[in-house]
Amino acid sequence: MSTARTDVPNPVQRLLWGVAAGRCEFEGCNKPLYRHEVTDDPGNFSEKAHIHAVSPKGSRYDPELIDVNKFENLMLVCPMCHKVIDRDPYKYTADYLFEMKRKHEERIIIVTDIDANRKSTVLLYAANIAGNRQPISESKAKEALVQIGRYPTSNSPIDLSIARSFIDDNESEFYLENMRNLDRAFGRDVRRIVEEGSHVSVFAFAPMPLLMYLGSMLNDKYAIDVFQRQGRNVDSWEWEKEYMPVEFMAHKIGTTGKKVAVSIALSTDIEENGIYEVLGEDTVIYKLTISSPNRDFVTHPTVVNEFIKASRSLLGQIKHDYRQLTELHVFPAMPVSLAVRFGMDYMPKIDSSMLIYDYIKSTGFIYALKIGG
Numbered sequence: 001m002s003t004a005r006t007d008v009p010n011p012v013q014r015l016l017w018g019v020a021a022g023r024c025e026f027e028g029c030n031k032p033l034y035r036h037e038v039t040d041d042p043g044n045f046s047e048k049a050h051i052h053a054v055s056p057k058g059s060r061y062d063p064e065l066i067d068v069n070k071f072e073n074l075m076l077v078c079p080m081c082h083k084v085i086d087r088d089p090y091k092y093t094a095d096y097l098f099e100m101k102r103k104h105e106e107r108i109i110i111v112t113d114i115d116a117n118r119k120s121t122v123l124l125y126a127a128n129i130a131g132n133r134q135p136i137s138e139s140k141a142k143e144a145l146v147q148i149g150r151y152p153t154s155n156s157p158i159d160l161s162i163a164r165s166f167i168d169d170n171e172s173e174f175y176l177e178n179m180r181n182l183d184r185a186f187g188r189d190v191r192r193i194v195e196e197g198s199h200v201s202v203f204a205f206a207p208m209p210l211l212m213y214l215g216s217m218l219n220d221k222y223a224i225d226v227f228q229r230q231g232r233n234v235d236s237w238e239w240e241k242e243y244m245p246v247e248f249m250a251h252k253i254g255t256t257g258k259k260v261a262v263s264i265a266l267s268t269d270i271e272e273n274g275i276y277e278v279l280g281e282d283t284v285i286y287k288l289t290i291s292s293p294n295r296d297f298v299t300h301p302t303v304v305n306e307f308i309k310a311s312r313s314l315l316g317q318i319k320h321d322y323r324q325l326t327e328l329h330v331f332p333a334m335p336v337s338l339a340v341r342f343g344m345d346y347m348p349k350i351d352s353s354m355l356i357y358d359y360i361k362s363t364g365f366i367y368a369l370k371i372g373g
Contacts (some may be wrong), residue, residue: 014097016048019071020105024076025075026077026085027103027358029081034338046080049074050073062094063286111151121199123190123204125160127207130222138271141157160190168366169360170362175209186217194219199225213371214343216346217343247290252287255284258283259283260283261279262286264311267293278329278357286318308342346372354372
């Protein structure tokens with residue numbers, strides 16, 4: 001004979017709370033149930049949902065289940081999700097709810113298993129690209145962090161973005177405004193953290209010159225991971241488990257010239273004529289590319305490391321060929337993570353200053369900003 005709903009033993013209730021980490025187990029909710037979502041007052045705002053109902057008139061009732069109040073038959077949920085579950089038992093079947101419960105509780109185990117010294121400060125940065133800004137989901141960034149065995153230092157990430165900007169990247173003041181904002185925001189919120197040796201995880205989506213500029217402030221001497229948004233229509237920053245090798249190829253175009261340019265043609269090809277239109281034909285171009293340029297090949301952190309090796313080798317060749325070079329012109333078409341890492345690799349005491357260009361569909365390449373010098 002089934003027991004009453006109110007007869008859930010206290011040890012089972014405590015176990016359910018602990019295993020669910022005090023959060024709603026309904027998939028996609030994850031609401032904390034130990035504080036009021038409006039007033040933030042502490043308290044118990046949870047309900048215990050039975051997967052198989054207590055009474056024959058309830059949702060998903062199973063007459064063969066003797067103890068409906070056992071831990072395995074209970075989900076910790078918020079009042080709203082409890083109503084959703086019980087109003088549509090044909091959609092929310094027992095198997096469906098058991099899987100929700102399993103996934104939530106497994107995720108809690110994974111997150112709480114992360115070593116206490118594996119915390120990381122989440123750093124977000126976004127800016128307008130062709131009139132649009134791609135928002136970065138905090139929850140998706142945290143999921144990517146957990147995937148590599150880290151957890152956020154704070155529940156609130158550091159966001160270096162301009163809160164409301166109506167200036168597009170084809171306007172002359174765009175880069176000046178964003179550089180000033182990055183300088184001030186970085187100095188206020190980030191510099192002390194990285195200089196103290198704290199780990200930082202970067203999630204950024206902005207025009208490539210700004211990403212390179214951000215990278216040059218972060219510098220590769222600090223403990224920093226840079227993530228890549230995966231897929232054009234998928235808001236995910238999680239790396240693939242398997243590394244798919246990518247071959248970076250470099251070659252030189254022209255033999256003599258007063259100016260030296262680097263063409264980083266990884267997301268798409270860059271025609272030399274576009275560079276000559278900006279710098280003139282008296283320009284030597286060093287090109288770094290892959291066999292089939294595309295935006296989606298950075299699926300594993302090893303790809304980022306291989307890119308840095310290739311770009312360092314190319315810049316080393318340029319230093320060897322042009323020992324007195326003071327300015328290097330950079331024309332990038334590359335995934336966002338590589339743009340940040342390229343900037344991080346810049347060494348102001350050794351490298352020539354870099355003039356970074358941006359591609360505008362209506363006009364071609366334009367000068368955007370300068371790193372170093």
